[in-house]
Amino acid sequence: GPKVLQIPSHQIIDMGQMVTLNCDPVSNHLYFYWYKQILGQQMEFLVNFYNGKVMEKSKLFKDQFSVERPDGSYFTLKIQPTALEDSAVYFCASSLPGDYAEQFFGPGTRLTVL
Amino acid sequence: QQKVQQSPESLIVPEGGMASLNCTSSDRNVDYFWWYRQHSGKSPKMLMSIFSNGEKEEGRFTVHLNKASLHTSLHIRDSQPSDSALYLCAALGPNYNVLYFGSGTKLTVEP
Numbered sequence: 658g659p660k661v662l663q664i665p666s667h668q669i670i671d672m673g674q675m676v677t678l679n680c681d682p683v684s685n686h687l688y689f690y691w692y693k694q695i696l697g698q699q700m701e702f703l704v705n706f707y708n709g710k711v712m713e714k715s716k717l718f719k720d721q722f723s724v725e726r727p728d729g730s731y732f733t734l735k736i737q738p739t740a741l742e743d744s745a746v747y748f749c750a751s752s753l754p755g756d757y758a759e760q761f762f763g764p765g766t767r768l769t770v771l
Numbered sequence: 772q773q774k775v776q777q778s779p780e781s782l783i784v785p786e787g788g789m790a791s792l793n794c795t796s797s798d799r800n801v802d803y804f805w806w807y808r809q810h811s812g813k814s815p816k817m818l819m820s821i822f823s824n825g826e827k828e829e830g831r832f833t834v835h836l837n838k839a840s841l842h843t844s845l846h847i848r849d850s851q852p853s854d855s856a857l858y859l860c861a862a863l864g865p866n867y868n869v870l871y872f873g874s875g876t877k878l879t880v881e882p
Contacts, residue, residue: 677773688868699775700815700859700872746798748815752868757803757822760870762814 660686661763669769674730675737678766680749682732689732690750693717760762775862777873778879779829785881790847794860802819803863810856
């Protein structure tokens with residue numbers, strides 16, 4: 658079936674540094690999402706993105722977070738600067754347009770902020 | 772954020788048995804539910820979705836929805852060890868395809 662890839666699978670960085678998480682969505686999908694899962698807790702919506710714009714974001718999507726997808730390349734989540742509470746697994750998802758389109762998820766990037 | 776509650780947290784069933792998982796949303800703006808299965812270290816994969824009252828069956832999997840109570844359940848008959856995974860329920864919010872997830876039910880099927 659359609660696959661979403663995420664690079665890297667694991668990233669360890671020092672607090673205050675910048676990090677970029679990369680997502681390679683399903684090729685014909687147009688909606689892109691990031692979700693955050695802290696260890697032992699439920700996955701929570703961060704942001705979604707369509708046609709070069711953020712459509713919806715949650716309170717977890719702090720000012721230090723940004724997303725972009727320049728010219729059909731990776732869909733990225735950038736955190737600058739990082740904080741200890743940013744340690745989590747970040748899942749990328751993509752979908753076709755449509756109110757009830759299935760979201761396809763990547764395997765996640767585990768981010769550890771020291 | 773919406774609240775999506777799943778129960779039980781963990782479930783152990785014997786091979787060949789029936790597994791029943793529950794999910795309830797506290798937000799009445801929800802009109803669509805998804806069930807995902809996630810094996811350890813892997814991507815969540817969509818199993819079934821439901822938005823109409825009643826029941827939907829696909830192979831060994833059956834999903835029920837009661838829209839009045841915003842309760843959905845997933846039933847797996849003839850459970851197999853390969854069904855052992857984390858089962859996530861997600862409710863679709865009213866805006867731009869935002870999914871709100873429960874904490875999941877960890878299912879273990881013992882041979």
